Amino acid sequence: MVYEAQRMSIDRLPNRWRRSPRRWGHPLHSLCSYFAMFPPQIPSVFIRWLTEPGDHVYDPFSGRGTVPLEAILLGRTGWGTDANPLAVTLTGAKTNIPSERRVLARLAELEEWAPTSGRPTVPPDIDMLFSTKTLRHLEFLRAQLDHSNPLDRFIAAMVLGILHANARYDGTPRGLSISMPNTFSMAPGYVRGYIHDQGLVAPRVNVFNALRTRLAQLDLPSASMNRGHAWKRDAMRPVPDKLKGKVKLIFTSPPYLEVIKYGKYNWVRLWFLGHEPRAVDEKLMATSSLDKYLGFMGTAMASLAPSLRKDGRACLVIGDVRRGDETINLAREVWKQVLEPTGWNLEAAISDNLPIQHKVSRIWKDRNGKATKTDRILILTRGPRDPLPSIPRMTWAEPEWQRQKEGGP
Numbered sequence: 238m239v240y241e242a243q244r245m246s247i248d249r250l251p252n253r254w255r256r257s258p259r260r261w262g263h264p265l266h267s268l269c270s271y272f273a274m275f276p277p278q279i280p281s282v283f284i285r286w287l288t289e290p291g292d293h294v295y296d297p298f299s300g301r302g303t304v305p306l307e308a309i310l311l312g313r314t315g316w317g318t319d320a321n322p323l324a325v326t327l328t329g330a331k332t333n334i335p336s337e338r339r340v341l342a343r344l345a346e347l348e349e350w351a352p353t354s355g356r357p358t359v360p361p362d363i364d365m366l367f368s369t370k371t372l373r374h375l376e377f378l379r380a381q382l383d384h385s386n387p388l389d390r391f392i393a394a395m396v397l398g399i400l401h402a403n404a405r406y407d408g409t410p411r412g413l414s415i416s417m418p419n420t421f422s423m424a425p426g427y428v429r430g431y432i433h434d435q436g437l438v439a440p441r442v443n444v445f446n447a448l449r450t451r452l453a454q455l456d457l458p459s460a461s462m463n464r465g466h467a468w469k470r471d472a473m474r475p476v477p478d479k480l481k482g483k484v485k486l487i488f489t490s491p492p493y494l495e496v497i498k499y500g501k502y503n504w505v506r507l508w509f510l511g512h513e514p515r516a517v518d519e520k521l522m523a524t525s526s527l528d529k530y531l532g533f534m535g536t537a538m539a540s541l542a543p544s545l546r547k548d549g550r551a552c553l554v555i556g557d558v559r560r561g562d563e564t565i566n567l568a569r570e571v572w573k574q575v576l577e578p579t580g581w582n583l584e585a586a587i588s589d590n591l592p593i594q595h596k597v598s599r600i601w602k603d604r605n606g607k608a609t610k611t612d613r614i615l616i617l618t619r620g621p622r623d624p625l626p627s628i629p630r631m632t633w634a635e636p637e638w639q640r641q642k643e644g645g646p
């Protein structure tokens with residue numbers, strides 16, 4: 238009953254993000270595309286509504302790092318973890334943001350040492366994508382970038398964002414590779430055939446120049462912003478002590494109830510990071526079995542609970558799932574079968590119809606089945622239910638990060 242009654246009271250909340258400009262958000266959000274990413278407007282609304290500057294915001298399935306970045310830009314501390322090394326690199330770049338000046342200096346230093354002759358030996362599937370010059374730079378950066386250093390990790394994330402892309406209409410490359418039609422990596426055999434059929438020749442791109450061009454578009458702050466934390470964490474494992482009792486808001490979209498191969502479809506990016514796609518996929522939650530999914534969510538939410546402050550809230554974005562003619566309201570299943578029996582309180586369940594382009598099925602050009610059309614956002618607490626704060630007016634015209642930048646955080 239609580240589920241239905243509470244839902245009515247804030248039904249109009251989605252208007253807050255629906256009325257935002259479509260391409261709203263700091264350019265850093267688009268550093269690199271990622272499966273199943275949500276637009277920054279949605280976490281922005283919840284962070285502004287349910288937290289104060291200085292509070293801690295955490296996403297345990299952080300993907301490309303949208304939540305912690307938005308939190309940091311709004312003056313909060315942003316935490317992000319994920320079990321996918323690609324997600325950890327991207328979230329890491331967005332939680333420790335170097336100044337443009339430092340990135341330029343590091344690029345100049347690296348460029349000075351980069352080799353100018355020879356063709357590196359790489360797997361044939363990688364070899365077919367890049368020209369000799371580009372590959373030389375990539376191999377050098379692969380070996381030199383130290384991922385434990387935030388500045389190098391940021392540069393690695395920039396490389397991932399331009400590693401492969403389609404060409405512009407005039408044929409000039411947008412990224413470093415032969416023109417690849419999708420932002421995810423198609424199967425190697427398909428790409429090989431595509432290169433052959435289209436007669437593609439890998440462009441001779443100077444990676445350092447391409448990174449400087451990309452950097453200019455990212456609008457980095459004039460001083461480094463180190464207000465966040467990112468690391469690799471399996472959501473089934475306990476949260477570390479440093480997070481316990483600290484978090485005011487968990488905002489996250491857990492894995493979908495379908496088998497998404499994050500590793501397989503990012504094999505080029507994972508090559509750059511030195512990870513085996515199959516090994517990555519083995520570590521991630523991917524299932525279409527409702528029972529397995531609910532079991533996973535039970536463990537994940539029990540592990541997360543100690544991180545919340547007494548007055549903290551957890552918001553889960555969970556899409557409905559189509560099974561033949563039937564639609565499963567997965568959020569309701571998670572609430573009824575997993576959360577209610579384990580001491581969570583439901584403050585509200587909000588429904589939203591996100592445009593289909595935010596959905597993974599669009600990537601596979603599948604518009605007729607697997608896509609989850611309706612998303613539900615569950616707002617949960619551990620402790621006694623305080624009334625939800627009233628929803629503040631929100632401006633999109635002048636982004637808060639712009640004001641922060643000018644005022645200096």
Ligand SMILES: C[S@@+](CC[C@H](N)C(=O)[O-])C[C@H]1O[C@@H](n2cnc3c(N)ncnc32)[C@H](O)[C@@H]1O
Nearest residue numbers: 273274275298300301320321471472492521522
């Ligand atoms: C729906 S996506 C989140 C996307 C994110 N909201 C964004 O905007 O980029 C779900 C994430 O869960 C991660 N994941 C899957 N299994 C996991 C596990 N066992 N522990 C932690 N993260 C996991 C995936 O790598 C993926 O990044």
